[in-house]
Amino acid sequence: MNTFTADLLKNEYIQTVNTKVITLNAPDREKFILVVGTSKMEQALQEKGFAFIHVKQLKDVRKTLTVFQEITNEMPVAVVCQYAKGLENNLQEYWSNGGSFPPLAQMPFFILADEKPIEDVQHFRARFRFVDDIITPNAWDHLEAKIATITKFKKISSFPAGEQQEVAAPRYTRHFLSNFMKRGLDLVVAPAILLPLLPVMLLIALLIRLESKGPVFYAATRAGRNYKVFKFYKFRTMVPDADKKLKELQHLNMYTDKKDGPVFFKVSNDPRITRLGKFLRNTSLDELPQLLNVIKGDMSLVGNRPLPLYEATTLTTDSYAERFLAPAGITGLWQVKKRGKKEMSIEERIELDISYAHQRSFRYDMWLILNTPKALVQKDDV
Amino acid sequence: MKKTILLVDDSMPMLFLLEAVLGKEYAIVTAQDGLVAMSWLMNGNKPDLIVTDLQMPNIDGWELLNYISGSYLFQDTPVLVLSGFYKENTGDLHLKCPNVREVIQKPFDPTKLMQKIGYLLSGTLSVSA
Numbered sequence: 050m051n052t053f054t055a056d057l058l059k060n061e062y063i064q065t066v067n068t069k070v071i072t073l074n075a076p077d078r079e080k081f082i083l084v085v086g087t088s089k090m091e092q093a094l095q096e097k098g099f100a101f102i103h104v105k106q107l108k109d110v111r112k113t114l115t116v117f118q119e120i121t122n123e124m125p126v127a128v129v130c131q132y133a134k135g136l137e138n139n140l141q142e143y144w145s146n147g148g149s150f151p152p153l154a155q156m157p158f159f160i161l162a163d164e165k166p167i168e169d170v171q172h173f174r175a176r177f178r179f180v181d182d183i184i185t186p187n188a189w190d191h192l193e194a195k196i197a198t199i200t201k202f203k204k205i206s207s208f209p210a211g212e213q214q215e216v217a218a219p220r221y222t223r224h225f226l227s228n229f230m231k232r233g234l235d236l237v238v239a240p241a242i243l244l245p246l247l248p249v250m251l252l253i254a255l256l257i258r259l260e261s262k263g264p265v266f267y268a269a270t271r272a273g274r275n276y277k278v279f280k281f282y283k284f285r286t287m288v289p290d291a292d293k294k295l296k297e298l299q300h301l302n303m304y305t306d307k308k309d310g311p312v313f314f315k316v317s318n319d320p321r322i323t324r325l326g327k328f329l330r331n332t333s334l335d336e337l338p339q340l341l342n343v344i345k346g347d348m349s350l351v352g353n354r355p356l357p358l359y360e361a362t363t364l365t366t367d368s369y370a371e372r373f374l375a376p377a378g379i380t381g382l383w384q385v386k387k388r389g390k391k392e393m394s395i396e397e398r399i400e401l402d403i404s405y406a407h408q409r410s411f412r413y414d415m416w417l418i419l420n421t422p423k424a425l426v427q428k429d430d431v
Numbered sequence: 432m433k434k435t436i437l438l439v440d441d442s443m444p445m446l447f448l449l450e451a452v453l454g455k456e457y458a459i460v461t462a463q464d465g466l467v468a469m470s471w472l473m474n475g476n477k478p479d480l481i482v483t484d485l486q487m488p489n490i491d492g493w494e495l496l497n498y499i500s501g502s503y504l505f506q507d508t509p510v511l512v513l514s515g516f517y518k519e520n521t522g523d524l525h526l527k528c529p530n531v532r533e534v535i536q537k538p539f540d541p542t543k544l545m546q547k548i549g550y551l552l553s554g555t556l557s558v559s560a
Contacts, residue, residue, distance in 0.1 A: 162503055170504050175475040188501025191528075198490065198497040202469050205489055275451035276541045358540075365538040366515060371444035406444075 080193075081123065083156075085110060086131030090161060093189045094129075101125075107136075107143040111150050118152070127157040127196045132167065132183075136160070140177050155207075157181045157199035161188075230411045235350055239343040250337055253284055253329065260325045263289035266338055272361035273377035279347035281355050281377075282338035286326025287319070294321055339379045351414040352378020353402040369399055375406035380421040433458040434552050437478040439468045439495065440513070441487040445537075449482065449513075452541045453548065465490030469498055477504060480552055481530075485514040485521070496528035505530060509551045513537060513544070 082094055082101045094101050102125060104113050110128065118124060130136070160167075160183045167173045170183060181199045188195070243250075254265040264285060271281040288294075322330065329335035342348040348355060355377035356364070364372060382405040383398055405413075435458045440446050443463070450459050460478065462468035466489040468481075481499070485492035492512065499505045510530040512521060515537045525531040533547055 167503070171475050171477060174473075174504065178473075181473070182498070183503040184501050185503055185506065191497060191500035194494075194497035194527075195501065198469075198494040201494065202466065202490060202498075205466055206470070275448060278542065362540045363538050365445075365448070365541060367440075367442035367445050367537065369538075370442065370448045373448050374444060 081125040083110065083114070083125040083128045084131075085128060086133055090129065090131065093186075094192075097189050097192060099192075107139045108146070110143065111146070111153070114150070114152060124152050125156065126200070127159060127192075128153070129159045129161055129184075132160050132162040137173075137176075140180070144177070144179055154179075155200070155203050157196050157203070159184050159192075159195075161186070224410065227409070227411045231349060231351075231414060232346075234411075234414070235343050235346075238350060239340045243337075243340045243344075246337060249334075253334060253337075256325055257285055260323055261288060270358055271355035271377060272358055272373070273347055273355055274352075274373065274375060276361065276365070276373050277347070278358070279342065279345075281347070282341055284329055284335040284338060286323060286329050286335045287321040288323060291321040336379060342377075343379065347377070349376040349378050350380065351409075351417050352376040352381050353405055354381065354383055354398070364399065369403065371406045372399065372402035373406075375402070375409055380417060380424075381405055382417060384424050385417055385420045434479040435460060436548070437462065437468060437471070437481045437483075439463075439465060439481065439483040439487070439492070441484060445484075448541075452545065453482075456545075457548075457552075464488050465492060465495035465498075468495055472498070472505075478508065480548065481508060481510045482513055482548075483510065485512060485516060493527075496524070496531065499530050500528045509533075511535065511548065511551060513539065 080099050082099050084090060084094070084101045084103045085107055086105065091101060091103065102113065102117060104110055107130065114124065158179055158181050160180055162183055163186055167183060173183070174180060182195065184192070184195070257265050267283045267285040267287070268280040269283070270278060272278055326335070339348060343350060353372055353375050361373075364370070381401075383401045386401055433456070436453055437460045438446060438449050438453070439462045440449065441463055446461050446463070450461060453459055457480075460471065460476075462471060464487040465483075468483070469490055481495075483492045483495055492514065496510065496512075499508065499510065508530055509532045510528065511533045512524055512531055513535050514521060518534065518536060521534045521536075524534055532551055535544060535547065
């Protein structure tokens with residue numbers, strides 16, 4: 050220390066405030082810690098590269114700091130107070146007398162509790178708000194980082210609200226009325242389409258059974274709103290066990306250019322599709338059973354693509370997560386905009402989902418429903 | 432009584448998603464950065480688990496971990512880090528902060544996240560893959 054010596058402090062003040070002042074050859078001399086009470090923490094602090102000032106009692110803190118500042122024009126980076134019986138009373142006194150001393154308010158204040166932790170720590174913290182933390186003897190490794198964090202916290206907290214870094218404004222609000230009307234529409238429209246079409250559906254079911262053995266419906270696991278996993282129903286359009294044959298077809302995948310990021314699978318003219326299946330797909334009749342999902346509440350008439358889980362798990366990132374805030378839908382922005390076009394990229398599809406999740410409203414849903422029919426007739430067998 | 436999870440993430444959609452996924456089984460408190468999270472913790476609140484992102488404004492996840500480390504109050508509070516950083520950059524987090532029990536990378540599987548959280552809160556040691 051060039052600007053002051055331990056002797057100077059000793060000579061001038063030790064008699065008056067009865068403090069022991071020790072300076073050490075710390076590598077970073079800026080970092081002084083004010084140690085309160087009798088303990089063995091000096092050695093630990095020394096090992097961690099801190100210098101320290103030692104006072105015996107809390108009531109000496111303010112006086113000592115005033116003196117220290119006068120001489121060195123510096124302040125310790127933190128106060129560490131050894132816990133001892135009866136400390137509660139002293140803390141009360143300390144804060145009511147010396148708490149208003151401005152540098153103290155900005156300085157992290159720790160209580161070091163050895164083997165005997167304070168019994169009701171939470172109550173203790175609530176009573177003494179100026180105590181920033183109660184630390185364990187194992188905390189030395191973390192002390193420097195803790196001091197930095199709490200100092201920063203105190204500094205930012207004292208900023209006027211406008212000067213803090215702004216956190217992202219909520220892009221999403223819960224539109225209760227819109228959601229209510231949406232669900233109402235689902236519950237009216239889905240049965241209204243389903244009931245008159247029951248004979249047609251029975252016929253389709255019969256034809257599927259006649260063409261190939263296997264179940265009538267295909268139930269896939271999909272993720273919808275809030276990543277709710279549900280069984281997604283379709284008429285079966287592929288040969289049975291089509292999922293198992295997926296691996297054999299990986300080389301035909303249209304989306305193979307990307308190694309990282311979202312995974313998608315789609316092939317043109319998939320050989321697993323049956324002849325009837327092709328017809329059902331072209332007419333979108335295979336999607337009729339989804340109306341059951343709508344009635345069950347897994348999906349909505351309008352929404353985002355119901356994603357298979359292998360795709361869905363790749364989209365739980367900060368930038369994509371918003372898509373899961375909208376329900377899965379039978380139709381949606383992705384249908385209306387570019388259905389079946391080969392050139393639609395993975396990113397475009399995701400963007401459309403996010404865009405829908407962001408803009409969705411009852412009116413927007415109506416617009417999408419009105420624009421769906423012309424998008425329904427597909428040009429490519431996708 | 433439901434166990435309480437403190438969720439810290441600066442992405443609002445992510446917070447909403449996590450809240451929806453975890454909210455069925457747990458009481459959720461959300462904070463959009465470490466500053467809000469720290470204020471809440473400093474007010475004497477104690478969650479049963481903290482799920483935090485790393486990169487955030489004002490006070491970030493690493494700083495939040497600094498605050499939790501070596502504190503009596505949070506001695507037995509497990510932390511699950513959920514961040515977009517690669518494992519290589521977060522591998523030493525549990526050394527820096529002993530509370531870190533699990534590091535999960537985004538994108539993540541919400542079903543698996545639920546499982547891990549279940550393990551952490553039931554006190555069963557989870558096997559990290």
